[in-house]
Amino acid sequence: MIVLRRIGTGLVVLWVAATAAYLALLAAPGSTVDSIIGDGADTPLIRSQIVQEWHLDRPAVVQYVDYLWRAAHGDLGRSYLLQRPVRDVLGAQLWPTLKLALVAAVLGIALALVLAVTTRRPWSRRVSSTAELVLVSTPPFLIGLVLLSVFSFQLGLFPVSGDRGAAALVLPAVTLALPIAGVLTQVLRDGIDRALDEPFVITARARGLRERAVLARHALRHALLPAVSLLGWLGGTLLGGVVIIETVFGRPGLGQVTLQAVTSEDMPVVLAVVVFSAFAYVVLNTAADLACLVIDPRLRRS
Amino acid sequence: MTLVLDRPLVLRPPRYAGFLVAAGFLVLMLAVVLVPGLFAGDPLAADPMHVLEAPSTAHWFGTDQLGRDVFDRVVHGARHSLAIATAATLLAVVAGVLLGMLAGLAHKYADEALARSFDALSAFPLILLALLFIAIAGPGALSLVVAIGIATLPHYARVVRAQTFVVRQAGYVTQAVAFGRSRLRLVLRHVLPNVLGPVPVIAVIGLGEAILAAAGLSFLGMGTQPPSPEWGAMLSEGRNYLSVAPWVSVLPGVVATLTVIALTVVGRHLQRRVEGRLG
Amino acid sequence: MIAIRDLHVTFPHRRHTVEAVRGIDLDIEPGECVAIVGESGSGKSVTARTLVGLAGPGAVVRSAKFEVDGRDARAFGPEEWRRVRGGFAGLVLQDALVSLDPLRTVGAEIGEVLRVHGHRGDRDLRVRDLLATVHVPEPERRARQHPHQLSGGLRQRALIASAIAAGPPLLIADEPTTALDVTVQAQILALLGERRAAGETLLLISHDLAVVARLADRVLVMRDGRIVESGGTASLLSAPSHPYTQELVRAVPSAATRGRRLSEAGVVAAPEPSGDVVLEARGLTKRYGRHTVVDDVDVRVGRGEIVGLVGESGSGKTTVAQLLFGLVAPTAGTVTFEGEAWTGQPERRRRARRRHLQLISQDPLSSFDPRWTVRKIVAEALPRGGAVEPLLERVGLGAELLDRNPRQLSGGQRQRVAIARALAPRPSLIICDEPVSALDVSVQAQVLDLLADIRATDGTAMLFISHDLGVVHHLADRVLVMHDGAVVESGPVDDVFHHPRHDYTRELLAAVPTLEGEIR
Amino acid sequence: SEEAGAPVSGGSLTWAVETEPITLNPHQYAQAKARLLVWNNFEALLTHDDKGGYLPWLAESYDVSADGLAYTLKLRSGVTFSDGTPFDAAAVKANTDLLLSAGYAPTVAAVQLKNLKSVDVVDPATVRYTLKRPDVLILDFLSSPQGAIVSPTSLKAAKNLKAGGVELAGTGPFVLDRYAPGQELHYKKNPAYNWAPANAGHAGPAYLDEVTYRFLKESSVRVGALTSGQVQVIEGVPATDEPQITANPTLALSKGLNSGSAYSYYFNTSHAPFDDIKVRQAFRDALDVGTVLQAVYRGAATRAWSVVGPTSPFYDKTLETTYGNDPARANATLDAAGWATRDSDGFRTKDGKRLTARLVQSAPFVRDRRDTLAQAVQAAVKQSAGIDLQVSVVDQGTAAKAIADGQYEIFDNSRADTDVGAALNLLLTSNGAINRTGVKDPALDALLDKGVSTGDPAARTATYQELQKKVITTDALIQPLYAPADQIAAAKTVGGLHFEPTAGVPGSAYNVWLRK
Ligand SMILES: Nc1ncnc2c1ncn2[C@@H]1O[C@H](COP(=O)(O)OP(=O)(O)OP(=O)(O)O)[C@@H](O)[C@H]1O
């Protein structure tokens, strides 16, 4: 029931997102024909041919309904620029991005867990929280540029760019993971602090539990709750992050496709990216809700 | 009364030292924004004979690809970057407070619709949302302001909405009903001021986020137009020379980072103060 | 078992150091039940926690002698303290409802103690036995449930089970009955009495003299971190020697205190009811979904009358208050206020009459706009041009508080400000929803005296909601007993409380611990 | 280079390129930077020699009728596409007909084939192109990527015809067998290949077994990949990175100037201020192109004096040093033209209006640091003559709108057409597809017509030189800046790297070998 309702709202969010983006792009300056022509030759003949080819002479409403109809059937249209089905364009770029995002997420989460749990003594805590502050305050591309400059250009430890082999994944994944780790560590630490303030922790201590056990068996689980609900945010950050990270490290992926599509007003691709990101958000948030249910029995009531 | 237990006490007292340093830095930044000419020379003066020179006493931050002094550009860039971030945050705060309060006070369905649209809006990564907006309006400072404003708006709207719920049900609003106050008066006298409470503090931290977002978008070439010395744009231009002249991109980035850190430190300090007062 | 001399516990802070405990002596002999009573903040909990080495973060503990189980605890390391906790002394914490980890099952929480203290054998079986010992029905099913699935009473039982799991010779119970309904409270006290009868050593902590009176052999009265008086329970309660203890004993409201002042010697006049009806509700019903929260309730309050409304938590008292106040529309039923229809009116029409109906709630702090000063809060309620100072004077507050923020006031002062504000528009009826439940006995005594004075001088009628039968018996003229949303019994207080006709009322009355019963 | 030794067969090469082609269908070709990829697996009927003439490739010979309206080509025999389809006249006709069909390649049909009437199969080894009016540029088309012949079988079968890819089969020395979008293209040798043109360097199959082209957009990243040995060849080396290559003894750098039009600023003459020739002249005098180029490209750019690139056979060398870099004259001219007052920012004004020129650059098409160059020009003309050059880099839609609405005073462009006549037609004819100067001059149109009506190189040179004098000297329509160039940097173990004759862009991998 909960799942069904979630899927329902999810679909609504998707539809709203797709429609909003569609309307927004409709409002963009320059016609669709302009964006298809790009900086190429431009004569009335060429224009009329383009209009014919893409059926741009139909009323906007018809085009919109057609777009929705096809999107509902999994057909996201054809890229104006690349002349290929959008599904192929995104499909081909999905894996490199996903790979990067997954590795970065795992790295970031692992780092955050380790830091939040191990840096409980005053001085280590201070060092760690300062580092977190710096990480969350630094533009990700600066982190990337510095890592690139030091580890690739100066030391030559990692390949400069591209998507070949595990070594090429290290720097971008670290760049993407560091700010995430910064935020998550703060959230986890705060959650642990809060949990340690709760009376049940004193009860646990009064039973003779070791401090380590109090942390692992009681506090950490409570700290996970706020962290898990950040899953949606995490997905957004990763997706937004790859746009910049892929540019910095010259990696292929959705970020590059998005950027190219936005600058050249490749409307079908832009729309697809919008729908995809809304989709990812819906999926991740549903997952987060379910995870919260698993962790916190109090939520299972209704 | 409940007790605060077994958390190392050392952490509780606010870090005044850090706060003071950060606040001092921000004051300096403010001065730089108001009278950049006092601190640095012409950010546009190109010198083709001294291109991509390393930092020295003549050029503290080195020179860029056109022989412009990077320090001068960073100083003047503060005005551009901070103006964009401030304008965007103001936009987000004003719109967010209005919409959030509207949702918090509205009837169930209107509230639900508004809340869902905040959700839908925050379903998109800031960068993507801004890119979408820029795809429509074209790059430029104004686009950046509106894009970041729209993208960060749900943040404030949600806080205000939640706060409105709390305030709406608070005892003192009930009490005010007991004195036969009209709805409008209730909203203006009790709800609005109490809802606004946490907003300035979030806005200070949000300002840092706006700076980061603006820098990110400028980095992607969607921001201010050359030759204006915006930090993100400088980073982006300098990136081409990363292997030969890292200072051109790294130093503006460091200044941007320091500003964001300072804002966060000051914001968190204020937050603790406010929470301490309320709780 | 415990021998402590000159114990000091301080919490050093940068600006102000809190001296929570200032030089107390404490001895506990095996098989004895010792009680510590005192007002909030007197240092009871800190003392209890210091006994197991958990005084708190940054606490500085000094003592001339600190022996636990015959050994000098001042030299204990973490491992030795760990063995004391749960092994030598079981601690039942003050906040019973939140002292079990909400994310883990009750069985896991109890089993944890067993594991830590090296229990051999089938742990699940032992957990079930323990739950049965503390009279948890269906222990097998309960062990698999999470705390939120248990009622307050069951949670407290489970907590006690976990405290005694490793068989510690000493059980420390910090306010084991606070926040529980009277009937549940009686059951827990019976459980503790059982353990005491079985010869266990007990350290009982409470702010409620009546609770302590039933169980303890010896009572220590604490105030401001010091022990002001101690002695055998019966002698101490019947003939307190320290003025503070005297004050404490006098301040407990009950049937016997009707018409008397609680905070000082003296009487309060109770005017004859005039027979006018201020507010009348008929057939009030409120449903939330399929759940009927208030079921066909009739309420009538005469001019100058104090009507008590008692009932257990969740019985619908607050909802009745909201219905009468007109914040929530009833599902069925009508309310007439000062002879005119009150329900079913648009808020615009009611606005002018609002001032005649005021509200005082349990938590005054949340009823003040956090940004406002006392002056502004009271002035808002005053008709144009009214002065604030005389009002404050009436409720016994000095003008020096005028420019303070409510957060800078004590609990009693806050409630007085709330009363002053409620009085400002000269209302004909004040609805008081648990106005004294959060206050210490002595402060509660002052507030109750104040309310009685107001009724006597102004003739203001009150609907007085409380779960404390003693308070209602002390103050009210008539009483309504609520149970599961319905009024099961009503009538003059003495009639209802001395000759209860309904089973539920009898049950309630039987559960109330009273000082008189113990002293005699 | 010498260190690569004599050609050897075998091996696999990785080559980092700047641009990922938006399409792999040669008919849709639109990016000069993609040209080095096209010729690996596709071939045209003719190819350019290095003197402005044409050599047969898939054709054996060509013949032009006296009236210049019929071009008859004899086709090579024994050629097969990599999918097994035989190459013949029908295949050629199928390709050209497809190009002419509505909606397939609008630009080719409207520009390169605008004068084509029909294509006819004379016999299986002969095709005839019949024109509506004389147009020598048809030869340029026949040797261009758009004129490449694709297997008609694969054209019919292709799912994403316009995007192309592994499904399109050509006759070239390599076969495209893998395309990883965003990452790389992988070609393997076509062992049956035996029909290289005369100027290809060798005959028979290619030396390399496989070539991989990786797309690395950032120049620093390409250089890094080369210096760290991840790739053996890169193209596109910006001036600032050149020292890194030249300082490295194991690497070699070579450059080629592109054909087509020079990178130039075109003045919009349809409104003020550049409707006044004096202002156009003053702008050019205010600018010291040499210094600006030196600052931005650090001596790596070749200054252009004409709209026609210096490597073109039609280039008019006499234009050099005849204008520019005379601030005194610029200021005098502007004073005389009425822009005598200055505002508080130091810019010239007239009737309260600032002397402003807007240059709108479309972000996706900015390359070679032309945005940086624009900033340098901006600083220069401000300093020397108080001209306010406003540069904006915008997205494609905004740029298109600005151009369509005439909201610009300067338009920047370079064209990589192999025959510069094609570029000039687009840029300068009254109804040219990218005529952004707004010039409508019958005399100019007549010259442009004359330039394509004869195939005689000498006659064409004379025509185009007259034209250059007119647009550069007489009318001051254009501010030429630099001749676009390509760079190749490679490990010295790589041999046979070269630039395509005429086009001046890096050549295909056919003649490249890798020292063992
Ligand atoms: N960790 C701590 N840091 C600072 N002060 C503390 C701490 N723990 C307790 N205190 C202070 O010590 C004093 C005694 O507190 P304690 O909890 O012992 O009171 P109590 O008698 O149990 O009151 P209550 O009846 O409200 O539970 C209070 O003033 C309290 O504020």
Ligand SMILES: Nc1ncnc2c1ncn2[C@@H]1O[C@H](COP(=O)(O)OP(=O)(O)OP(=O)(O)O)[C@@H](O)[C@H]1O
């Ligand atoms: N808005 C509401 N929606 C649904 N149920 C409600 C609502 N308000 C109260 N209830 C339910 O109505 C019942 C009575 O609540 P009420 O607050 O009136 O009890 P009470 O007697 O005041 O209890 P307490 O002594 O704990 O304050 C409870 O079970 C409560 O959960």
Ligand SMILES: [Mg+2]
């Ligand atoms: Mg206590």
Ligand SMILES: [Mg+2]
């Ligand atoms: Mg209640």
